[in-house]
Amino acid sequence: MKGPSSIRNRGSGGHRIMINEAFFQVLQKRRSVRSFKRKQVEEFKINTIVESCDLAPSAGGLQSYEIYQVKGNDKKNLLTRAAWDQMFISEAPLVLVFCANASRSVYKYGKQIGPLFTPRCHNCSSLCAARSSGLGTCKCMGRSI
Numbered sequence: 001m002k003g004p005s006s007i008r009n010r011g012s013g014g015h016r017i018m019i020n021e022a023f024f025q026v027l028q029k030r031r032s033v034r035s036f037k038r039k040q041v042e043e044f045k046i047n048t049i050v051e052s053c054d055l056a057p058s059a060g061g062l063q064s065y066e067i068y069q070v071k072g073n074d075k076k077n078l079l080t081r082a083a084w085d086q087m088f089i090s091e092a093p094l095v096l097v098f099c100a101n102a103s104r105s106v107y108k109y110g111k112q113i114g115p116l117f118t119p120r121c122h123n124c125s126s127l128c129a130a131r132s133s134g135l136g137t138c139k140c141m142g143r144s145i
């Protein structure tokens, strides 16, 4: 990669590496955000985020995960409870819930290994895609309630 759209840097081994500037800036600018505007997220931005997940690597190419869009207050409140009452979750205009679909991965990898695959790469892709669409995000963990 050459020209103004690349950042030149030195890797840990002293090798000169070049990274696409726009891509690197998305990584630099992504930070967890826990305070949100009361503004609905545009549909095209949600589609971009979902598309970024489709492009992420998945074990065996199975894409063994589901993404749920949650916008309603009742469901957001339940998710807030599931995430140890982190109130900012219910204040976000949109909550995306990433769930492993173990039935698909178990089908190919068996009961021992199949359930271990979680949509981590998809989750990271979605955070970066959201940032590149001008949105703030915070990854949160949850539990069954």
Ligand SMILES: Cc1cc2nc3c(=O)[nH]c(=O)nc-3n(C[C@H](O)[C@H](O)[C@H](O)COP(=O)(O)O)c2cc1C
Binding pocket: 030, 031, 032, 033, 034, 083, 086, 138, 139, 140, 141
């Ligand atoms: C697996 C995982 C779980 C996380 N869970 C929470 C969470 O429950 N609540 C929260 O406020 N932040 C959560 N975070 C966000 C981290 O606190 C945050 O990424 C970290 O402090 C680094 O800050 P940055 O995202 O601004 O770079 C989580 C991050 C990861 C990777």
